[in-house]
Amino acid sequence: MKLLIDRKGRKYIMKDGEDLHTNYGMVSGADIAAAEPGAEVESNRGVKFAVLEPNIIDYIDKAKRGPQAMTLKDMGVEVAYAGVHSESRVLEAGTGSGLFTMYLAHVVAPETVVTYEVRDDFAAIARKNFERFGIQNVRLEVRDIYEGVGENGLDAVFLDLTEPWRVVPHLLEALKTGGMLVSYSPSINQSRQLFDVLEGGYMHETFECILRNWKPDKMSPDTRMIGHTGFITAARKVC
Amino acid sequence: MKLLIDRKGRKYIMKDGEDLHTNYGMVSGADIAAAEPGAEVESNRGVKFAVLEPNIIDYIDKAKRGPQAMTLKDMGVEVAYAGVHSESRVLEAGTGSGLFTMYLAHVVAPETVVTYEVRDDFAAIARKNFERFGIQNVRLEVRDIYEGVGENGLDAVFLDLTEPWRVVPHLLEALKTGGMLVSYSPSINQSRQLFDVLEGGYMHETFECILRNWKPDKMSPDTRMIGHTGFITAARKVC
Amino acid sequence: MKLLIDRKGRKYIMKDGEDLHTNYGMVSGADIAAAEPGAEVESNRGVKFAVLEPNIIDYIDKAKRGPQAMTLKDMGVEVAYAGVHSESRVLEAGTGSGLFTMYLAHVVAPETVVTYEVRDDFAAIARKNFERFGIQNVRLEVRDIYEGVGENGLDAVFLDLTEPWRVVPHLLEALKTGGMLVSYSPSINQSRQLFDVLEGGYMHETFECILRNWKPDKMSPDTRMIGHTGFITAARKVC
Amino acid sequence: MKLLIDRKGRKYIMKDGEDLHTNYGMVSGADIAAAEPGAEVESNRGVKFAVLEPNIIDYIDKAKRGPQAMTLKDMGVEVAYAGVHSESRVLEAGTGSGLFTMYLAHVVAPETVVTYEVRDDFAAIARKNFERFGIQNVRLEVRDIYEGVGENGLDAVFLDLTEPWRVVPHLLEALKTGGMLVSYSPSINQSRQLFDVLEGGYMHETFECILRNWKPDKMSPDTRMIGHTGFITAARKVC
Numbered sequence: 001m002k003l004l005i006d007r008k009g010r011k012y013i014m015k016d017g018e019d020l021h022t023n024y025g026m027v028s029g030a031d032i033a034a035a036e037p038g039a040e041v042e043s044n045r046g047v048k049f050a051v052l053e054p055n056i057i058d059y060i061d062k063a064k065r066g067p068q069a070m071t072l073k074d075m076g077v078e079v080a081y082a083g084v085h086s087e088s089r090v091l092e093a094g095t096g097s098g099l100f101t102m103y104l105a106h107v108v109a110p111e112t113v114v115t116y117e118v119r120d121d122f123a124a125i126a127r128k129n130f131e132r133f134g135i136q137n138v139r140l141e142v143r144d145i146y147e148g149v150g151e152n153g154l155d156a157v158f159l160d161l162t163e164p165w166r167v168v169p170h171l172l173e174a175l176k177t178g179g180m181l182v183s184y185s186p187s188i189n190q191s192r193q194l195f196d197v198l199e200g201g202y203m204h205e206t207f208e209c210i211l212r213n214w215k216p217d218k219m220s221p222d223t224r225m226i227g228h229t230g231f232i233t234a235a236r237k238v239c
Numbered sequence: 240m241k242l243l244i245d246r247k248g249r250k251y252i253m254k255d256g257e258d259l260h261t262n263y264g265m266v267s268g269a270d271i272a273a274a275e276p277g278a279e280v281e282s283n284r285g286v287k288f289a290v291l292e293p294n295i296i297d298y299i300d301k302a303k304r305g306p307q308a309m310t311l312k313d314m315g316v317e318v319a320y321a322g323v324h325s326e327s328r329v330l331e332a333g334t335g336s337g338l339f340t341m342y343l344a345h346v347v348a349p350e351t352v353v354t355y356e357v358r359d360d361f362a363a364i365a366r367k368n369f370e371r372f373g374i375q376n377v378r379l380e381v382r383d384i385y386e387g388v389g390e391n392g393l394d395a396v397f398l399d400l401t402e403p404w405r406v407v408p409h410l411l412e413a414l415k416t417g418g419m420l421v422s423y424s425p426s427i428n429q430s431r432q433l434f435d436v437l438e439g440g441y442m443h444e445t446f447e448c449i450l451r452n453w454k455p456d457k458m459s460p461d462t463r464m465i466g467h468t469g470f471i472t473a474a475r476k477v478c
Numbered sequence: 479m480k481l482l483i484d485r486k487g488r489k490y491i492m493k494d495g496e497d498l499h500t501n502y503g504m505v506s507g508a509d510i511a512a513a514e515p516g517a518e519v520e521s522n523r524g525v526k527f528a529v530l531e532p533n534i535i536d537y538i539d540k541a542k543r544g545p546q547a548m549t550l551k552d553m554g555v556e557v558a559y560a561g562v563h564s565e566s567r568v569l570e571a572g573t574g575s576g577l578f579t580m581y582l583a584h585v586v587a588p589e590t591v592v593t594y595e596v597r598d599d600f601a602a603i604a605r606k607n608f609e610r611f612g613i614q615n616v617r618l619e620v621r622d623i624y625e626g627v628g629e630n631g632l633d634a635v636f637l638d639l640t641e642p643w644r645v646v647p648h649l650l651e652a653l654k655t656g657g658m659l660v661s662y663s664p665s666i667n668q669s670r671q672l673f674d675v676l677e678g679g680y681m682h683e684t685f686e687c688i689l690r691n692w693k694p695d696k697m698s699p700d701t702r703m704i705g706h707t708g709f710i711t712a713a714r715k716v717c
Numbered sequence: 718m719k720l721l722i723d724r725k726g727r728k729y730i731m732k733d734g735e736d737l738h739t740n741y742g743m744v745s746g747a748d749i750a751a752a753e754p755g756a757e758v759e760s761n762r763g764v765k766f767a768v769l770e771p772n773i774i775d776y777i778d779k780a781k782r783g784p785q786a787m788t789l790k791d792m793g794v795e796v797a798y799a800g801v802h803s804e805s806r807v808l809e810a811g812t813g814s815g816l817f818t819m820y821l822a823h824v825v826a827p828e829t830v831v832t833y834e835v836r837d838d839f840a841a842i843a844r845k846n847f848e849r850f851g852i853q854n855v856r857l858e859v860r861d862i863y864e865g866v867g868e869n870g871l872d873a874v875f876l877d878l879t880e881p882w883r884v885v886p887h888l889l890e891a892l893k894t895g896g897m898l899v900s901y902s903p904s905i906n907q908s909r910q911l912f913d914v915l916e917g918g919y920m921h922e923t924f925e926c927i928l929r930n931w932k933p934d935k936m937s938p939d940t941r942m943i944g945h946t947g948f949i950t951a952a953r954k955v956c
Binding site (some may be wrong): 385425426427428451452457458459460461462463464466467468 | 800903904905928930935936937938939940941942943944945946
């Protein structure tokens, strides 16, 4: 795959041989395939595009997403607080459109991420995203995590669920001692209900992570910003 | 190594065979060595400690640090925006006390992190931290990155320097096309000067990431918080 | 004047006798004039509107404004930090569309606010706003405050200017000892240049005030918010 | 009264004739009384103090306060959102140590603020603050506002109570149509319960106001900040 960037900074991820059709004209798949990263290709209307190798950030940017998809900063923070890396064994629920799944797959590769999604329609979107970007180290199961967890000895469990507290009883077996539960919720009321079941057995903290963009040339923050994504609870199983 | 946690949540990282001396009495190294993760050990005054395997977060928590060390959330966000993972080739400057170096080593293992530090005293602190926690995939060089970079084909360069803009000319060779420059600065004025040299050749953004802790049981944020860590510029080399 | 509110919460400020024309039909000026605060009036299509007495907040909401107009929270904070109230003698520059002027006039009444605006077109917008809402205790002068201040013994001076530091020399005479200079700027660079001239003679602080809206029923902040309005410097002349 | 400021910026509010005893020596009450605002007085050890007229901000700074006292920015924002000014008729509950009462008295003077406090000990602290600073336009009643409100036709009611929602039924009579209820709570759960009773009859919004101090010379925010004061609900009675 190749990443093309137009002069407005818009990104296009192209499969090998695929032609790109844009408002600036058409770029032939053969030209794209022949271009080295860092080179430029030209459309049939003479407009130039930079060519790069796509990375995980591009995949996440360009994946099909639902309205509530996690943002990159929350992904980075969740992974940092969970302390996971290559070969960690992690479970995620729910998958949603699979963006965070893709990020986790990138982090733990060559290990496989296990992800549960209860809704067929979401699972279908996620599968398409995995296929489109060639993400192979994912095992997606359509199942309800409130009913139980079919893994054990996990290093970390990542939740993005309406009722995360209902998963905690299943972690007695599934999560290794010292492992991390990381839960993401839009409402502080969800964090509170999770908090209520974590007492005893977990060391935990709850926080939100707020990203504020700046215009460095103006030495001024952006006028508009995302004011809220989610509350994160990071909990370590200590016994 | 083992991680011991006392009833107040304080952490102790113990080498094999080392005795732990605390206000709650002494725990013998033999007892610690014999304990399985999840077990408890008892001091000679009958006080219990939980025993776990330490992870990268514990190492970062317990490392010797200077006053300006990066926080875990900024580490996670920088790594996410850089898109690096196992086997990525990364360079860091300056090392400081080596906390972020340790995090990067955890991310890119088995690849080796290269890190430059101009001050001998900081390099010495960092080396002690790496030794203490058994971090081996780091190559620390005492040198001034403003003078030049001795690597090439890097996937990402992470800077925590007073004058990050002085490094940019060296990245023409050192950073691969499509690679990421991520710079962390306390002052927006530093971001501005970096911005001024990035025009042409980089797609970039500048932001700060603010972590706000909550008391979920009170549904109220903490009264006091860290109001500022640093401004982050994430820049992708596009030609 | 009367304030009408439709079922979507939209506000209409009506002069005595004026008919209201909306998508919900027409409400006759006579009906509006006859309605007591708290009553409802009906349009000719049977749609109801609540009727209230308008207050300063409504005037500010409904005034014609430029893109950079101050928000109510910054107005409230500036007035609080300046310590001004009824009968305080205050000067403002620049007037802009006059929204903060209207707020200051409401605060210091029956005293008259003096406000300087260098641009004729802005002064014209401001004058229309004052007339429309019957604000009489304002003296608007079209003049350049960088050239000098024609008042003295002022309790407070409020600035919303590109180069606020150029006003400070004029305050030796204009601002009473113990009086307050409050300056509002979009860029921290402006605050810095003001800071540089305040040394000696002023006790001062610089801050920003960030308003975050919540959905209390969801126990969740709004997804989108205004990320930045301005940096405020509040300085007290001590000699 | 006079305000003295030492070279470290510490403030002292002195009654006429009172001597000031500090680590820098003693300043005689006669010298203080003779000093004009803007002049300096000298202690018997030759250390100088600036002399000013105190204002409401100084009174609030120097008043005896409990741990939960409102901050100046929230006072300014509450007053702005309530739209009150000189001669507005306002009720406050609970008084606490009376700092916001003092601010309200400054805003509505010559009108009298009515304030209810259920605890005798808090009422005693508040009374001492009013006496010390010569605040006369306050009527403090030791009574439980949950039992009822003895005023009517109020322009605004300001609450800082554990269960603000219990006051709403009493406002049917007490608050004029178009009047404002402004409530301050540390927990978003309190805002939620207030929200639940406001439906029908009120237009309302809930927000928090976060103040972030900057070091303009460093172009950097302060490292530590107050992360939370309170959630504010501003509600307008529309029928």
